[in-house]
Amino acid sequence: MSKLSGITPSGHVHLGNYLGAVRRWAREGGADDLYFVADLHGMTTPHNPAKLRSLAREQLAVLIAAGIDPERVFVQSDLARELGALTWVLECTCNYGEAARMIQFKEKSKGQAGVRLSLLTYPALMAADILLQGADEVPVGEDQRQHVELTRTLAKRFNGTCGEVFTVPHAVLPPAGARVKDLADPTRKMSKSARDAVGVVFALDEPDQIRRKIRRAVTDGGSVPVHAPETRPGMANLLEILAACRGGSPAELADEFTSYGAVKDAVADAVVEELRPVRSQALALLDDVAELDRVRKAGAERARERGSHRLDAALRMIGAN
């Protein structure tokens, strides 16, 4: 079984990305699993090219610093030629109506003046990401499930009409884990593209910045810590972050403290310690331009080699080459 997971460089990697995804990828990834920085997906809405390029590099450094085997990581645009070609093959397998009914497209295009064509067609690129690598499983949240369903439809259609090339993948729910909330608004999830970074802890924030953000986290009017997500979402979020860093259950951890301030101090210590090695290794990698380039190139070559026979076969079978 091989899994494929990605992270979009729509902003800096934050504590939610780290605790909810990246750390798990590093700890649990199987030998055939692949992880990628989905920078081509970051171009479907208005973007700044230089910023996207630097964020992609930063994310690659964070993934490796977090402990993911560099042999299993690549940057999507390093395979732009292969993915571009396969996306075309899949677009020629997909009906307009199938793409236009994607909920993500409807939601993200709503109210936008110049909707990019790529916003409509990016599910075909996502299908290419998955099918090029022959992934069996794609861990995705509810919002991306429909895209994996479309990938399955396209893979089966191609296999049935042109010839058996693609592994038909399955969407799998990622293991249940706490959804880290924005510290300034605990009713919303922590997000890379949050308008205000005051409630978002980034993996590369300095320890003092992290402490400041956690100390200023919005909590309710109570004074004795309890884990009650419905009525006290701010305190619940802090306890869940503490549990994710230290182990144990948020409710049990709450019993250790008699004041909100003490919880915040403990969370700040735990998060600073959790992120310290990731931050220092990522910064070292970003400084060592030659080493990061070497790792990046090797990752891309492995991913390309892994998928090229499928692309060649698909092109041949659809009538190209």
Ligand code: AQP
């Ligand atoms: N707040 C979160 N708590 C736990 N896990 C989270 N993830 C994202 N936010 C949280 C997980 O991080 C992985 C990579 O995310 P993504 O790049 O696919 O983007 P996203 O899910 O859309 O998350 P962001 O960070 O909020 O980005 P923007 O602001 O661009 O939408 C995924 O596994 C995701 O579940």
